[in-house]
Every structure is written in C-alpha cells, then in structure tokens.
Amino acid sequence: MKTVANLAMVLLLSVALIAGCGSSSAQKDSGDSGSSLESKEAGKLITVGFSQLGAESDWRSANTISMQSAFVPEEGYNLIYKNGQQKQVNQITAIRTFIQQEVDYIVLAPVTESGWDSVLGEARDAGIPVILVDRRVDVADKTLYSCWVGSDFELEGRKMAAWIDSYTKRIGLDASELHIVNIQGTIGSTAQIGRTRGLANAARENGWDLMAEVSGDFTETKGREVMAGLLKRFDNINIVYCENDNEAIGAIDAIEAAGKKVGSNIRKGEIMVVSFDGVNKEALDYAKEGKISCIAECNPLHGPRVRALVDMLVEGETPDKFNYVDERLFSSIPDVTEVKVDGVSYPVQGIDE
Ligand code: GYE
Numbered sequence: 001m002k003t004v005a006n007l008a009m010v011l012l013l014s015v016a017l018i019a020g021c022g023s024s025s026a027q028k029d030s031g032d033s034g035s036s037l038e039s040k041e042a043g044k045l046i047t048v049g050f051s052q053l054g055a056e057s058d059w060r061s062a063n064t065i066s067m068q069s070a071f072v073p074e075e076g077y078n079l080i081y082k083n084g085q086q087k088q089v090n091q092i093t094a095i096r097t098f099i100q101q102e103v104d105y106i107v108l109a110p111v112t113e114s115g116w117d118s119v120l121g122e123a124r125d126a127g128i129p130v131i132l133v134d135r136r137v138d139v140a141d142k143t144l145y146s147c148w149v150g151s152d153f154e155l156e157g158r159k160m161a162a163w164i165d166s167y168t169k170r171i172g173l174d175a176s177e178l179h180i181v182n183i184q185g186t187i188g189s190t191a192q193i194g195r196t197r198g199l200a201n202a203a204r205e206n207g208w209d210l211m212a213e214v215s216g217d218f219t220e221t222k223g224r225e226v227m228a229g230l231l232k233r234f235d236n237i238n239i240v241y242c243e244n245d246n247e248a249i250g251a252i253d254a255i256e257a258a259g260k261k262v263g264s265n266i267r268k269g270e271i272m273v274v275s276f277d278g279v280n281k282e283a284l285d286y287a288k289e290g291k292i293s294c295i296a297e298c299n300p301l302h303g304p305r306v307r308a309l310v311d312m313l314v315e316g317e318t319p320d321k322f323n324y325v326d327e328r329l330f331s332s333i334p335d336v337t338e339v340k341v342d343g344v345s346y347p348v349q350g351i352d353e
Contacts, residue, residue: 045073045076045077045078046076046077046078046104046105046310046314047077047078047080047101047102047103047104047105048071048077048078048079048080048103048104048105048106048107048310049080049082049094049095049097049098049101049103049105049106049107050067050071050079050080050081050082050106050107050109051082051084051091051094051095051098051106051107051108051109051110052064052067052081052082052083052084052109053084053086053091053109053110053111053135054083054084054085054086054087054111055083055085056086056186056217056218056219056246057218057219057244057245057246057277057280058245058246058277058279058280058281058283059244059245059246059277059279059280059298059300060218060300062279062300062301063109063133063134063300063301063302063303064081064083065303066300066301066302066303066304067079067081067107067133067302067303067306068081068303069303070303070304070306070307071303071307075307077307077310080098080101080103082094082097084111086111086186086217087111088110088111088112088115091108091110091111092119095108095119095120095122095123096119096122098123098128099122099123099126099128102126102128103128104128105128105129105130105131105310105313106123106128106129106130106131107130107131107132107133107306107310108130108131108132108133108137108145109132109133109134109135110132110135110136110137110189111135111186111189112135112186112187112188112189113135113136113137113138113188113189113190113193114137114138114188116137116138116139116144117139117140117141117144120137120139120144120145121144123144124143124144129145129146129313130144130145130146131145131146131147131148131149131306131309131310131313132145132147132148132149132150133148133149133150133302133305133306134150134151134190134191134300134302135150135189135190135191136148136150136190142321146309146313146319147309147319147320147321147322147323148321148322148323149302149305149306149309149323149324149325150190150302150323150324150325151191151298151299151324151325151327152194152324152327153190153191153193153194153195153198153298154193154194154195154197154198155194155198155341156194156195156198156276156296156297156298156327157194157195157196157197157198157199157202157296158198158201158202158341159198159296159329159339159341159346160195160198160199160241160274160276160294160296160329161198161199161201161202161203162202162339162340162341163274163294163329163331163336163339163348164178164180164202164239164241164274164294165202165206165339166335166336166339167264167293167294167333167335167336168239168266170335170336171264171266171267171335172267173266173267175206175207175208176207176208176209177238178206178208178209178238178239179209179211179234179236179237179238179239180199180203180208180209180210180211180237180238180239180240180241181210181211181212181213181214181230181234181237181239181240181241182196182199182200182210182212182213182214182241182243183214183215183216183223183226183227183230183240183241183242183243183247183251184196184213184214184215184216184243185215185216185217185218185243185244185247186215186217186218187215189218191218191243191244191276191298192215192243195243195276196213196243199241200213211234211237212230212233212234214226214229214230216242216243216247216250216251218243218244218246218247219246219247219250220246220247220249220250221250222247222250223242223246223247223248223249223250223251223254224250224251224253224254225250225254226247226250226251227240227250227251227253227254227255228254228257228258231254231255231258231260237271238266238270238271238272239266239271239272239273239274240255240271240272240273240274241274241275242273242274242275242276243275243276244275244276244277244298245275245276245277245278245279245280245282245283245292245295246277246280246283247275248273248274248275248283248286248292249280249282249283249286251273252273252286252291252292255271255273262291263290263291263293264290264293264333272293273291273292273293274292274293274294274295274296275292275294275295275296276295276296276297276298277295277297277298277300278295278296278297278298278330279298279300283295284330284351287330287331287332287351288332288351288352290332290333293331293333294329294330294331294333294348295329295330295331296327296329296330297327297328297329297330298327299325299327302325305323305325309323328346328347328349329346329347329348329349330348330349330350330351331348331349331350331351332350332351334350336348
C-alpha cells in the first residue's frame with residue numbers, strides 16, 4: 001500500500017484556506033516536475049477531461065478547487081471540468097464528450113462504483129487513459145483504468161469505531177447501552193461502502209445496538225431530514241454516526257430542533273455526533289464546541305496528486321495502481337489520545353493542532 005499523503009498533508013481548517021492553497025500562485029511555487037516540459041516548450045497543453053461527480057458537500061468543493069488549481073495553462077494543462085450533478089448518466093455523457101474532444105487524459109471521480117464497464121471500454125478503444133480520483137469503480141477488467149488515488153474509507157470507519165469503543169468504555173458504558181444510528185452517504189459510493197462497513201462490523205463484534213442505517217446522500221438537507229425521521233422512530237438514540245460533516249451539521253440542527261442536547265455526555269442524556277471529512281469550517285467549530293465529538297479526516301486535496309499521476313503517464317511510466325492518502329482523527333475530548341486498528345496505533349489530535 002503506497003502512501004502519497006505526505007505530498008500535501010496540510011489539512012486545511014477552512015474553506016478559505018483551501019481556496020488560498022489552491023491559488024495559481026501556490027501552484028507556481030510548487031515547482032515543476034519537468035514531466036510536461038516538452039509539451040510546454042512546444043506550446044502544446046495537455047488536455048485533461050475531469051468528470052467530477054457533483055457539488056454535494058464542502059469536501060467536494062475543496063476537491064474541485066484543488067483539481068482546477070493543479071491543472072492550469074501556466075503549468076501546461078488545459079482542464080475541461082464537468083459537474084455530474086450526482087448522476088452517473090451525466091458522468092457517462094461527460095466521458096463520451098471527452099472522447100469526442102480527443103482529450104489526452106480522462107480523470108473520473110465516480111459517483112457510485114457500478115456501471116462503468118462500457119464507457120471505460122469506449123475510452124480505452126479511443127486510446128485515452130483514465131485516472132480515478134476519490135471513489136472507485138467496480139469493473140470486471142481492472143485494466144480499464146490506469147490508477148486511482150484516494151482514501152481508505154473502511155479504515156476511516158474502523159478508526160472511528162475504535163474511537164467510539166474507547167470513549168464509551170472510558171465513560172463506563174456497556175456495549176449494549178450504545179444505541180447507534182448511521183446516516184450514510186450516497187449508497188453505492190466507495191466512501192459510503194467503506195464507512196458503513198467499518199461501523200457495521202464493529203457493531204457486530206462489540207455487541208452494539210446499531211438501530212438504523214439510512215442514507216443522507218452526503219448533504220446537509222438530507223442529514224437534517226433523515227435525523228428528524230430517526231428521532232421520531234427511536235427515543236433512545238445516543239450516538240449518531242454521520243458519514244460526512246455536512247450530514248452532521250443537518251443532523252445537529254434536527255436534534256436541537258427536537259429539544260435534545262448534542263454532546264459527548266451520553267450518561268446525562270446527550271446525543272453524541274461523530275463525522276467524517278474535517279474540511280467544513282462550521283463542522284470544525286462544532287467540534288471545538290463539543291457538538292461533534294470526533295471527526296475522521298478525509299483529505300480532499302487530490303489535485304497535485306492526480307497531476308503527479310498524469311505526469312508519470314506522460315513520461316511513459318507506470319504509476320502504482322492504488323495510491324492511498326494518510327489521514328488523522330480529530331477530537332476536542334482529551335480522554336482518548338490514540339486508537340488501534342489491526343495493531344496499528346493512530347493518534348487522536350486536538351482540533352487546533
Ligand atoms: O466524504 C463527502 C463527499 O467521496 C470522500 O464525498 C468523498 C465523500 C466525502 O460528498 O463529503
């Protein structure tokens with residue numbers, strides 16, 4: 001498992017900061033890998049068609065900015081960006097358009113895993129390499145794409161479950177006293193599949209009461225709606241596992257609107273919220289205030305990483321097939337300072353660190 005995280009491991013604690021890091025001046029300072037030098041000298045830009053899945057979350061916006069900032073004409077690239085509006089059919093149309101436009105490379109951030117075999121086959125027939133970013137595709141023939149870069153979503157889920165385990169033990173709760181609901185991401189997306197699995201397996205192994213798994217589609221609106229519904233169905237929820245920060249913000253609204261208190265003091269009747277990403281400023285503020293008890297980082301800054309992969313392909317090199325990013329856990333609760341998954345220990349950092 002190769003880690004590329006250290007290339008850009010600065011987790012950005014606000015969207016503003018993310019935008020700043022993605023500015024073209026930052027790109028200019030980032031140094032030239034030399035790989036696109038020839039085409040640049042010849043005045044020919046490398047054309048990259050980027051099919052982004054949507055704009056559903058702050059994570060996604062940060063990811064789009066990172067991509068747009070990495071592939072700029074001054075650095076030798078022409079990026080054609082298409083927003084799929086969370087619909088696979090739009091992404092398939094975008095890829096077909098890229099093929100017609102004869103782009104040099106296609107970068108795909110797929111909304112869900114299944115259903116890509118035909119269109120990726122068309123890209124291959126046209127001789128256009130495909131790079132996957134963030135989520136993955138489930139295709140029978142793995143040679144339909146060159147490589148992938150993104151997060152280990154199941155590990156994120158397992159680390160969060162390990163944090164829940166340590167923290168609830170520390171406050172003296174028995175496993176059977178954990179009444180958990182999972183507000184899942186977009187069903188069938190790699191991030192949802194991994195994070196859901198991480199929790200579901202831990203719930204089974206530990207004997208937790210995982211009462212419901214409902215999709216909030218990674219959005220704040222759905223998170224609010226789903227949480228309001230869950231509070232009507234169950235009167236004993238004490239842990240809400242949100243598969244991203246935007247859902248958590250919506251869920252917190254719904255919990256407070258129902259007259260309940262959000263926080264880690266489960267013994268005193270508070271409902272504890274945990275989430276994923278760590279990109280959204282409001283979510284980080286909530287984490288500082290203790291309204292979100294733990295956040296598993298998911299790093300969206302893949303632009304320079306994808307660019308490095310494109311550059312390798314330009315040079316005729318073969319990048320590693322799967323490229324993982326290192327990620328951390330954040331919590332303002334000092335009680336748990338590290339968690340262990342498969343014998344590997346991961347530190348839990350404070351929000352301001
Ligand atoms: O966690 C969520 C976004 O696939 C990692 O998608 C990504 C997820 C991210 O909508 O906020």
